[in-house]
Amino acid sequence: MMDHIYYYATHAEQRYFLGPTMRDQYNKIGINGNIVSYTPSGVASFLATANKPFYIDPQTHIFQFSTQHLKKNNDPKKKFKPSIEILASDRLKGPFSSVVTEDKPLLPSVFYEGDEIDLEKVDIICRGCLEFQKNTIIEEINEEDIEFLDTEENLTPQFLIAPYFYISSKNSPKWLDLTSICYSRTKELENNFPIYLSLVIAKDIVFDAREKERVIEKIRNIKPDGILLWVDDLEEESLSVDKVQKYIQFLKSLKTNTGIVINTHSGYLSILFGHPEVGGLFDGISHGINYGESRSVVPVGGGIPMARFYFYSVHSRLRWGDALQIVQKNNWWGRRETYAKNVCSCKQCHDLIAQSNTVEDAFFYYGRSQTVERKSRSGSRIELEYPTSEAKQAAANHYLFNKTREINSIQNFTLAEIFDQLTDSYNKTAPILGDDQVAHLNNWRIGVEREL
Amino acid sequence: MNKLPEDSLKQVFAEHFKNLGFDVATEVANIYRSADLVVVDEDKKITIIECKISNVRKAVEQIQIHKLSADRVFIGMPFRNPRESTISMIKNACAGLLYLMPDGTVEEYISAPQLNDWLEKTKNRLLDNMNYRGA
Numbered sequence: 001m002m003d004h005i006y007y008y009a010t011h012a013e014q015r016y017f018l019g020p021t022m023r024d025q026y027n028k029i030g031i032n033g034n035i036v037s038y039t040p041s042g043v044a045s046f047l048a049t050a051n052k053p054f055y056i057d058p059q060t061h062i063f064q065f066s067t068q069h070l071k072k073n074n075d076p077k078k079k080f081k082p083s084i085e086i087l088a089s090d091r092l093k094g095p096f097s098s099v100v101t102e103d104k105p106l107l108p109s110v111f112y113e114g115d116e117i118d119l120e121k122v123d124i125i126c127r128g129c130l131e132f133q134k135n136t137i138i139e140e141i142n143e144e145d146i147e148f149l150d151t152e153e154n155l156t157p158q159f160l161i162a163p164y165f166y167i168s169s170k171n172s173p174k175w176l177d178l179t180s181i182c183y184s185r186t187k188e189l190e191n192n193f194p195i196y197l198s199l200v201i202a203k204d205i206v207f208d209a210r211e212k213e214r215v216i217e218k219i220r221n222i223k224p225d226g227i228l229l230w231v232d233d234l235e236e237e238s239l240s241v242d243k244v245q246k247y248i249q250f251l252k253s254l255k256t257n258t259g260i261v262i263n264t265h266s267g268y269l270s271i272l273f274g275h276p277e278v279g280g281l282f283d284g285i286s287h288g289i290n291y292g293e294s295r296s297v298v299p300v301g302g303g304i305p306m307a308r309f310y311f312y313s314v315h316s317r318l319r320w321g322d323a324l325q326i327v328q329k330n331n332w333w334g335r336r337e338t339y340a341k342n343v344c345s346c347k348q349c350h351d352l353i354a355q356s357n358t359v360e361d362a363f364f365y366y367g368r369s370q371t372v373e374r375k376s377r378s379g380s381r382i383e384l385e386y387p388t389s390e391a392k393q394a395a396a397n398h399y400l401f402n403k404t405r406e407i408n409s410i411q412n413f414t415l416a417e418i419f420d421q422l423t424d425s426y427n428k429t430a431p432i433l434g435d436d437q438v439a440h441l442n443n444w445r446i447g448v449e450r451e452l
Numbered sequence: 453m454n455k456l457p458e459d460s461l462k463q464v465f466a467e468h469f470k471n472l473g474f475d476v477a478t479e480v481a482n483i484y485r486s487a488d489l490v491v492v493d494e495d496k497k498i499t500i501i502e503c504k505i506s507n508v509r510k511a512v513e514q515i516q517i518h519k520l521s522a523d524r525v526f527i528g529m530p531f532r533n534p535r536e537s538t539i540s541m542i543k544n545a546c547a548g549l550l551y552l553m554p555d556g557t558v559e560e561y562i563s564a565p566q567l568n569d570w571l572e573k574t575k576n577r578l579l580d581n582m583n584y585r586g587a
Contacts (some may be wrong), residue, residue, distance in 0.1 A: 306484055321483035321517045328520060328569060364573055371481050371581055378459050383481040383581060434513075 003262060003284025004407050005030050006400075011042055016289045016396060019051050021347060028158070029054040030264065030286050033132070037091045038083035040140035044155060047137060053158040054242055056133045057228075058092065060125070061162040061200050063099045063106040064175070065298055070099075074299070091132040092163075094124040108174035117181060126186045129163045134193070139341050159194040159226060162186035166232070166297050168202030169211045170440075179307075180218040194266045197224035197258075200297060202232050206250045207243055217252045226283075228258035232297040235236065236269040237316055237440040244447025248273065251281040262286060267293035268315035269444050271406050275378045277415040278448060290396040293317070307367050307387035310399040312344055313425035314438055315406070317399065320367040320387075323431055333360050346401035348394055354452045366395050415452075462488050462503045465528050468558045472561060475581060481581045483517050483574060489528070490582055498575060499564070503528040508538050512545045519546065521574040524564040526550045534561070 005028040006017060017029065029052050036043050036056050047054055062069070064086070068076035070084045070182045080088075080100050089097040095110045111121050138155045163182040165175040178199070195373055197219070219227070237249065238245045251273060254261050262284035263270040273281040287293060307320035318326075327333065332342045339359045343349070352362035369385035376382040387395070409418065426441040462478050466489055475492040479578025482490075482500070489501040500518040504511040504527060511527040517524050527542060531551040538560045539562065542549050 111577040319484060321485065321520070323521060324483065324574075325517065328571060360571070360573065367483070369481075369484065376479070380459050380479065382486055384486070385481040385484050385581075 002271065002282065002407050003028050004404065005262065005264075005284055005286035007264070007286055008032075008034070008043075009033070009288055011046070013041065013289045014046055014187060015040070015393075016400060017046070023052075025400050026052070028052060028284070031056050031092070032061040033057055034081070034083035034087045036136055037087040037132075040136050044137045044141040048141065048218065051154060055157045055159055055161065055196070055311050056136075056264045058129045058132060058161055058163065059087065059197075060092065060129065061166045061297065063088065063096050064166055064171075067099060067103050067105055069299055088116065091128070091136065093128040095121060096125065096128075108172045108178060111178055112174065117171065119175065119181075119185075119367070122178070122185050123189075123193065125163045126182055126189055128369060130160060130186060130190055133160045147373040157193070159196045160186070160190060161198050164198040164200060166200045166202075167205060167215065168232075169204045169208060170202070173214075176215065176218055180222055183222050183224060187225075195437050196226040196228055196260075197222070198228045198230070199254075200230045200232070203234055206231055206234075207246045212250055212253065216257070219257045220253065224258045226262065227254055227258050228264050229254070230295070230297070232262045233294055234265070235294045236267040236444075239269070239440070239443060239447070241443045241447045241450070244269070244443055245451050248278070248281065248448065248451040252279065255279070255281055260284070263410055265292050266443065268406055269440075271410060272418065272448060275410040275415055275418070277452070285407070290392065290399055291439055304384060305386050305392075307369065307385075307391055308395060309366050310395070310402045312402050312405065313342070313421070314429055314441065316438075316440070317343075318433075319403055321396075322437070324363070324367065326429055327363060330428060333358070334364075335359075339363075341370045344398065344402065346398055346405070346418060348397040348401055352394065366391055366398065381443050415448075419449065446447065455460050457505050458503055461505065461528065461530065463557060464552055464556075465489055465501055465503060465550065475582070477582045480578065482521050482578050485514070485517050487518055487521075487578070490578065492579070492582070496525045496575075496579070498570075498578065499524045499526065501528045505530065508541065512541055515545065515547055518566050519569045521570055521578040523567055523570065524548065525567065526560075528552070530558075539553065545583045 004026045006026045007030045009032065029050060031043060031054060033056055040277055068074050070080050071080045074080055084238045085100050088100045088156040095106060099106050111118050134156060141155055164179045167176045167179065183197050207216050251261065260283045263282050264286045266285040266287060270282050270285045272278065309320045311318045311323050332338050336353055336359055349362065352365050353359055356362040368388045368391040370388055371383055371385055373381055373383050422441045422445045426438055429438045466476045466478055469491045477490050478488060480487045480490045487500045488503045491499040498521065500522040502515045506528060515525045515527065526548040528550040531553050542562055542575045544566060546565050548560065549562035551559045551561045553559050
């Protein structure tokens, strides 16, 4: 069974991880290093309650970029976020702390003397990274929370991650060398835990044959225990057939050189790649609570919040209005059974239908909005709708239930059956939303079919 | 601040319908999009107009969502001799075409058919948003 990992980003998200129904939807937790650094006792208490295997992402790559991304509101004049300051100075230490004290990004030259890598500095960051992941939580757990634990081992990560850096065809090749050397050194230092390589790469590493080989050669040499893959800003819905094929070829190369590959920002295509008939190319997938199918390595602005509805058969988080068009034009309202069969039968939809007068009322709950007025670029008044907090919460629950359904689907259906489902969904939705918005359903099917 | 030509176009169409006695509002939130111009008659029949200086294709895309809240939808543009393909595209989208003529008058160049995709809920929501704007 594929690992289903929820990424824990803020303490406000706990409701989605705990509770009798929600906790059955996933089996592992990924946590950002900065939240562990800043609120270790809060994280310890949460993990003691969740009682699930977890890992901590030390986020070493974030120090490579302009320091403005580490500051409040991305403003270069402001102070560093306190969580980042503590992660760099008190947890990871070494050259990471100088990013904060000197307000300068980490450059490869910090780790090099001429062309020679400074192994002492590598040793410092590997030890700091290991220490942080192994001990921060366990040192901060309080007596009350310990009572909830079966054993203290439940508060140690399932695996540890070596220091890592973002790799692209554009940035210095030294980042790849450094990532590889950090992995090897961490592996030498730690015998009690599996050590995973966090492979954070630009899209061109996946799709350009020469770039791919440059990275795969390193991985072939280090043979990591496992790989956490993050392809920068990869939107699965935007992939052409050719790129789906190249993605599969890349994953096959990874898979021959490691035991486990987990995609940290993944949509349905990654789940499909985990299908046994495709070769189980992913052993696990991870996503955030209501986002995270794709994510940029350098944070970008959020834009205007928009109500979205995860439409299972399209395997995409559609604008609520687009989802509404599909349901209305196919006339999937009337009977509850019709809605359940064609749109969704998750617990959230079921509960909303049970408490509403009609199926239509239940669906409109996901689109509830509040209206605010803003000025447009031309200076005129413009009115916008924002989703209400209860609509966002319902949409998040609905999304999480549907992700579980997707993961179960690769156990319950043959690839041929899944291909039929994708074709059927395209035929029902393309005449409403247009080919462009649902073309991924065909591209995924054809791309996978060609690589079998 | 100078108004964009598109804003001026909306205002001209808005004035036209106000003078005919309709309730009119510009930039009204509708299903998480903004409807350029909403015109309501005394029977609460709703017409939505998407105003564009050019790029009919984009207007046709944008108007799709508004069909869930309106009895009729139009694309409103300054006059130009339309190509057959443009006329077909607008007709196939079940929309109409309003032209602002060079002499300042408004002409219904393509009539908009009566729609039946709308929902009572989306219509009421649009009317609520329109009231919020102070139609």
